[in-house]
Amino acid sequence: MTLPRMTLLRLLLALVLVAASTLGAPAARAIAQAVPTPAQTSSASPESAAAQVDKLFEKMDTTLSPGCALAAMKDGKIIYERGYGMADLDHNIPITPGTVFQVGSMSKQFTAASIVMLAQEGKLSLDDEVRKYVQEVPDFGVPITIRELVFHTSGLRDQDNLLNLAGWRVSLDLITDDDILAVMSRQKDLNFPPSSRHLYSNTGYTLLAQIVKRVSGQSLREFTTGRIFQPLGMKQTHFRDDHAEIVKNIAYGYSPSKTSFRLSVPNSDSVGAGNLLTTVEDLALWDENFYHPRVGGPAMIEQMLERGKLSNGEQLDYAFGLEVGTYRGLAIVDHGGFSGGYRSDMLRFPDQHFTAVCLCNNSSRATTNPSELTRKVAEMYLAHHMKPAETSLVGDEKTVQLSQAQLRGKVGLYLNPADNDDTRRVTLKDGKLGIDANETTALSENHFRRVNVAIDFQFEASKPDGPLRLIETRPGISKPVVVAFEAVAEFTPSAGELKDYAGIYHSEEIDPFFEMKIEESHLVLHRPKKSPDTLSPLSRDFFYGDIGTIRFKRDAKGQVIGFMVSTGRANNVRFDKRDRP
Numbered sequence: 001m002t003l004p005r006m007t008l009l010r011l012l013l014a015l016v017l018v019a020a021s022t023l024g025a026p027a028a029r030a031i032a033q034a035v036p037t038p039a040q041t042s043s044a045s046p047e048s049a050a051a052q053v054d055k056l057f058e059k060m061d062t063t064l065s066p067g068c069a070l071a072a073m074k075d076g077k078i079i080y081e082r083g084y085g086m087a088d089l090d091h092n093i094p095i096t097p098g099t100v101f102q103v104g105s106m107s108k109q110f111t112a113a114s115i116v117m118l119a120q121e122g123k124l125s126l127d128d129e130v131r132k133y134v135q136e137v138p139d140f141g142v143p144i145t146i147r148e149l150v151f152h153t154s155g156l157r158d159q160d161n162l163l164n165l166a167g168w169r170v171s172l173d174l175i176t177d178d179d180i181l182a183v184m185s186r187q188k189d190l191n192f193p194p195s196s197r198h199l200y201s202n203t204g205y206t207l208l209a210q211i212v213k214r215v216s217g218q219s220l221r222e223f224t225t226g227r228i229f230q231p232l233g234m235k236q237t238h239f240r241d242d243h244a245e246i247v248k249n250i251a252y253g254y255s256p257s258k259t260s261f262r263l264s265v266p267n268s269d270s271v272g273a274g275n276l277l278t279t280v281e282d283l284a285l286w287d288e289n290f291y292h293p294r295v296g297g298p299a300m301i302e303q304m305l306e307r308g309k310l311s312n313g314e315q316l317d318y319a320f321g322l323e324v325g326t327y328r329g330l331a332i333v334d335h336g337g338f339s340g341g342y343r344s345d346m347l348r349f350p351d352q353h354f355t356a357v358c359l360c361n362n363s364s365r366a367t368t369n370p371s372e373l374t375r376k377v378a379e380m381y382l383a384h385h386m387k388p389a390e391t392s393l394v395g396d397e398k399t400v401q402l403s404q405a406q407l408r409g410k411v412g413l414y415l416n417p418a419d420n421d422d423t424r425r426v427t428l429k430d431g432k433l434g435i436d437a438n439e440t441t442a443l444s445e446n447h448f449r450r451v452n453v454a455i456d457f458q459f460e461a462s463k464p465d466g467p468l469r470l471i472e473t474r475p476g477i478s479k480p481v482v483v484a485f486e487a488v489a490e491f492t493p494s495a496g497e498l499k500d501y502a503g504i505y506h507s508e509e510i511d512p513f514f515e516m517k518i519e520e521s522h523l524v525l526h527r528p529k530k531s532p533d534t535l536s537p538l539s540r541d542f543f544y545g546d547i548g549t550i551r552f553k554r555d556a557k558g559q560v561i562g563f564m565v566s567t568g569r570a571n572n573v574r575f576d577k578r579d580r581p
Contacts, residue, residue: 050080052380056373057084060362066254066261066341068360068368069095071280072377075353076288079381081280087251087361089261100236100250100277101359102266103344104337107239107276108205109304109321110224112150114212116303116320117227117296123215126150133211136185146211148194149204151308151318155190158569159183159203159273165547165565165573166510167528171340174243175268180206186509191571195311198318199569202273205321209272220271231295234282239271247277253341255363264341264363274339280357283346287355290333290348305333317477325478327375329387334477336371338363345370352382366452399441406445407433410459413538414470414485421549421566423538424470424485462486491537498523500560501552505575514575525550 053070060067067085071078083095118124124133126147131137137144140155148154159180160170166183168175184203191199209220216223221239229237236249254261268275293301304320317323323334330352336345343365346357356377358370379386407428416422427434433448434440435457440448446459458471470485498518505514515526525533525545535543541552541560548567555561562576 049380053080053377054082056376056380057082060085060368062086063092063094064260065089066251066360066362066368067095068358068362068370068373069097069099069101069251069280070356070358070373070377071097071284072381073284073287073355073357074381076291078281078284085362087249089252089254095251095361096249097281098236098249098279099359100247100279101344101361102240102253102274102339102342103276103278103359104274104339104342105202106335106337106344106346107271107274107321109335110228110239110276111205111208111212111220111272112321113228113296113300113304114220114223115146115150115208116300118212118215119303120296120299124211130154130207130211133214134181134207136181137207138185138187140190142190142194144194146208147308149208150320151198151316152200152204153195153198153308153310153316154201154204155192155194155197155199156184156201156203156207157187157191157571157573158201159206161567161570162187162203162510162573165507165527165567165570167512167530169529171264171267173267173529175270177206177210177270180270181210183510186511188509188574189572191569195309198308198310198316201569205273206270207272212272228286228295229282232285232289234278234285237276237278237282240275240277241269241271243267243269250277251342251359251361253339253361253363255341256367261362266340266342274337278359280359283357284355287346287348287357290350291353323477325476327378327386328389330382330385332477334371343368343370345374347371347374347378349378349382349385352385354378354382369452397443400444402442402445404428404431407431407442410468412468412487413490414468415488415538416483416485421551421571422483422485423544423549424472425536426470488538491539491542493523493537493540495521497540503560504578505562506578507573507575509573510575513578 054061057068057070061084063086065085066089067083069083071081073079081097083097083099085095087093087095087099119126124146127145129143129145130149131139144154144156162183163175180203212220212223219241221241225238253264253266255264289295290301304322305324307319307324308316310316317325321335325332325334330349333348333350334346337343341361341363343360343363344358346355348355356374358373360368360370362368410433411426411428414424414426425436432439433442435450439451440457441451442448448457449455455472455474458473460469460471462469468487472483472485474481501523502516502518505516512528517524517526523535523543525535525547533545533547535545535550537543541554543550548565550563550565552560552563560577562574564572564574566572
């Protein structure tokens with residue numbers, strides 16, 4: 001008969017007490033050292049952990065909303081898996097661990113693995129120039145290597161940002177590799193010199209998929225199916241390069257509406273940067289390959305975990321489609337994804353041989369955040385290994401009530417001195433401070449946190465009589481990311497000054513025509529397939545709106561001749577002023 005664990009512990013502790021009184025202290029110490037301490041036992045029994053996990057997901061465990069599939073893996077086995085919510089609201093089909101999801105950028109690790117396998121076979125080198133294989137890439141005057149595509153250090157503008165500028169709409173317009181290559185081939189400039197910065201670029205991974213295709217003679221779908229998915233038994237996994245194919249057991253992506261949800265399914269045949277279909281059960285097989293590699297061997301695994309470096313020697317958290325860092329004192333390997341109505345995250349703790357993977361079909365970050373969910377699930381199983389959680393990134397914990405005067409003093413526009421296209425707008429509405437339209441709570445007079453998101457904002461004086469500074473701190477994969485912004489005086493253009501900007505503009509890099517109009521004393525941008533965008537002035541010739549930031553250009557006579565638009569991942573895209581077409 002096997003005694004329950006708690007009963008056994010009580011008997012052992014009783015034995016220690018008896019030993020102390022009859023056998024002496026040395027014997028008692030020897031017995032005591034054999035008794036497991038709380039730090040040596042798991043944080044919760046499997047039954048208790050399962051109940052805690054279900055509690056975490058209970059709000060989406062309903063037939064009225066989309067939800068998530070979850071799997072937790074320990075020592076090569078799935079120790080808990082379940083589906084919450086609905087895969088198909090039209091037909092009342094629930095999510096299960098076997099439900100197929102589109103996983104967005106989680107796809108990138110499989111694209112990177114394919115490149116590593118070809119490099120191991122001597123069919124390419126990571127230091128080869130990309131134009132050796134993909135001649136559609138423009139000659140920017142500096143070489144761009146395959147390695148730089150992998151680490152997002154190429155400087156190439158992001159394809160999603162470029163297509164958005166050109167009027168393409170996710171879920172409504174079919175996007176193919178040819179469409180992406182066409183807009184990419186027209187680019188005149190990079191965001192920055194290769195290897196000087198790290199800036200996430202989906203373009204790089206679409207090009208990596210093209211390299212796999214042109215080197216191997218197989219599409220990325222064919223290559224990964226034959227070399228990775230089939231050998232590992234991942235029967236429900238493939239890159240979707242045909243938007244019209246029938247996929248059994250698939251979850252539809254959704255975005256919240258005022259009363260319910262709306263379909264939000266990416267309409268794309270492009271692969272490499274995303275568009276992988278898979279299940280939590282299949283991903284458990286891929287996860288175990290990092291411990292006992294049946295595909296690629298130890299050399300592939302070692303290469304995939306190699307982190308990138310910038311030209312100045314700075315080491316990145318980003319490896320081969322994976323991010324390497326720490327969480328609460330433990331080493332982690334992580335990557336998430338977001339595409340249309342789908343969100344995903346796969347979080348591995350290699351030293352504990354534990355992984356949590358969460359695939360969701362609800363685009364709402366407020367109610368469905370897989371990267372937070374996988375961390376909370378890990379805490380339920382690994383809390384005894386972890387350091388105490390930091391409740392605040394910069395110190396304060398409890399919320400406070402501030403006066404309107406205290407809040408009003410912080411309202412305004414803030415610019416990043418290191419990147420003048422990076423801004424933060426602080427507003428006051430209903431007694432709450434908003435930062436870029438995101439509500440915050442006050443933790444002290446100068447410390448605020450975004451609601452439902454671990455992003456902290458600290459206001460401080462830069463120097464006596466200097467501008468107020470806004471310090472933004474957000475979690476990073478290995479350390480917090482800190483960015484400083486400075487308050488700037490806002491510009492209010494006159495009606496005459498606004499007229500300088502009105503007119504038709506065209507970009508050879510993007511193609512469609514944009515029109516600037518003056519409407520109700522505001523400058524309004526009109527562009528194809530997008531709602532009118534009312535621009536707010538930052539300073540003379542500098543505006544911002546939903547599109548990003550716009551800097552107008554003038555000639556030697558002071559006449560407006562064009563503008564540069566920056567969207568975050570596609571910067572300084574050039575538009576020239578034209579006569580009406």
